[in-house]
Amino acid sequence: MTTIEKDETYIAGTYGRFPLEIESGKGSIALGTDGKSYVDMGAGIAVNTFGYADDVMNAAVAAQLSKVQHTSNLYYSEPCALLAEALVKRSGMRKVFFGNSGAEANECAIKTARKWGAEHKGAGANVIVTLLSSVHGRTVTTLSATGQEVFHKHFDPFTPGFRYVTANDVAALESALDEKVAAVMVEFVQGEGGVNVLDPAFVRRLFELKKERNFLVIADEVQTGNGRTGKYFAYEHYGVTPDLVTTAKGLGGGLPIGACLFAESTASVLGKGDHGSTFGGNPAVCAGALTVVERIDDALLAEVTQKGEYIKKRLEGAAGVRSVSGMGLMLGVETLPDAKKVVARCLQKGVLFLTAKSKVRMLPALNVSYPLIDRAIDILLDAIKEEL
């Protein structure tokens, strides 16, 4: 059997995969078992921050693997402490909890918000307000947090305690914020929901209301974090400081890790025994992630911004392009023809894009080169024309 046949025989049928088996890669080039090379404009889904087979990260991971590949969280371990220090220094947050995925990072933030609500506002102050079109994860609780009806099927009963408001609807936000609300959780740029950037006015009002009505703000930076939007975290574009920040995808440069960052306001909410993870803070993954965080410096962030602006300029006003949304290297392209058909055609032509709702989505490695960007955009524009 081929890999595809084996996959379809033995792997649970939860994924709709593209007809491509990736065998190896270097930087932003993926090599298929079909012998063709592809420009990867998805980087996993915003995961491979420095592309495939990154030498710096691989060296750090290999060195750590040959020392200790795992210790339980009953012992101290240097890579984990160094990564936490780097994240705290980069963000101005105070403490970090490590898990293994975005959903776990959000579970940690949700638990923290609930305990904070009970301690600061009284029993029953456990409601978390989230936005429609959000995505917060696939566990039963993070699915419940996800503000999309399509995700609220099949798996009843869902975790209670979530309330949804339309993004950028200030009036709806204000009326959702009663004394039972412990936190509001937002993606500053919604990813899977369609690459929707939150209005600065909405964010400003959210933080004013936070002062008036005393609740936490959780920034879900699972996708937007780690340089993706041209700042280390997307909330920095708005000049605000959340109480909890979750991140995952790009942090490990391709290896599984999730982190919940606590601001001063939440740094001591969780105590011994309140939370844990067997695999969380894996030393080899943390050693690799440290090389990722250290390289996302101001020069790289400026480059991310410039590349994003360059891509926008090339696409805006082009035939078949309705609009381009997003920031930095997190972009969504509303195309006149069906986005899924455009993306399928791009794959045939040697470029990997993603979709988000009705848009073509791109989340390339932060170090993607201009010649590869040009190749990808040329092919995207050709594919759009052919589908028109």
Ligand SMILES: *Cc1c(COP(=O)(O)O)cnc(C)c1O
């Ligand atoms: C991907 C994503 C998640 C879930 O992350 P997993 O690692 O798949 O659990 C949560 N929030 C946002 C904003 C995401 O993009």
